[in-house]
Amino acid sequence: MAKARTVLRKRAFPVGDVRRYLEPGPVVLVSSAWRGRTNVMTMGWHMVMAFSPSLVACYIWEANHSFDMIRRSRECVLNLPTVDMLDTVVDIGNCSGADVDKFTAFGLTAVPARKVGAPLIGECHASFECRLHDGRWIGRHGLFVFEVVAAHVAPRPKHPRTVHYLGDGEFMVAGDIVSRRARFRADRL
């Protein structure tokens, strides 16, 4: 078994700022469609919940223009941008679909999805088509539980340089990949 390191001295930290440490899953661009219009939002709050069915929970603030489009259409696409798209990621978050046609404004390519009405964003490294699986906590917590029904991934690079929001305008860029495959119990991978 591995040996632990030394005990660290710590300071009290504001509980409302724990995102700085717990949030850094990859930022995604959420595309949606409703009544002939499309939209894109920047999102950092999501989590994998199951493999089969493939479930992903997402928090969407009700003030977002995408909130109603996704709630009504019961579909969206989670698109994975990489660090070369970081300025676009920020700019998309800075404006609202109520005022701007974001696909046009940001020169994004809307690629038809296979199973949902929302378009894929062609420039992103990967796109995951989602259908609403459980909407019972949308009202209580703004929580949408989606099932990923189709997934599209660029074959290279194997490990895209995703961006991970830390709050306060800072992002962590995906770093080195290390494997501990041989160390895992086979049923714990």
Add this chain to the structure above:
Amino acid sequence: MAKARTVLRKRAFPVGDVRRYLEPGPVVLVSSAWRGRTNVMTMGWHMVMAFSPSLVACYIWEANHSFDMIRRSRECVLNLPTVDMLDTVVDIGNCSGADVDKFTAFGLTAVPARKVGAPLIGECHASFECRLHDGRWIGRHGLFVFEVVAAHVAPRPKHPRTVHYLGDGEFMVAGDIVSRRARFRADRL
């Protein structure tokens, strides 16, 4: 506004493997206490949901020994390990608290928490004391919504080298930090 890049060619990808792209939030070590015993589990599925109160949703598999300890005590601590603890992180996930006293076996230091009964792990970069805020989806989805009631963070390094599980035994280590603070609309930080 930023210019987008070229459209990428993509391949179909197994929907059950989307964790390879969507999961990489930081792996945490979840410590718990119940009836005089403590335990630690390795966890990768969590998401920030709100700032005030500070809410974090966590998926815990009911087969984990920690599941009942946390459900009954309604408390836990989310501890943030760094890459130098990676072997310990894997080894903790390889065994069960039903068989092993993990604090002892892995040489971890149990530091008393301020507001909850579960101990902090002294060796971790940060520790977040949590109380169960909403347990109504524990049965349906294994989802615990916690409120972070106290937070402890080592002052240095400012950006710890957290580890982010990609599935299949691979981890992404936190990489470069980039700021776009000046580009954000102030109300979107």
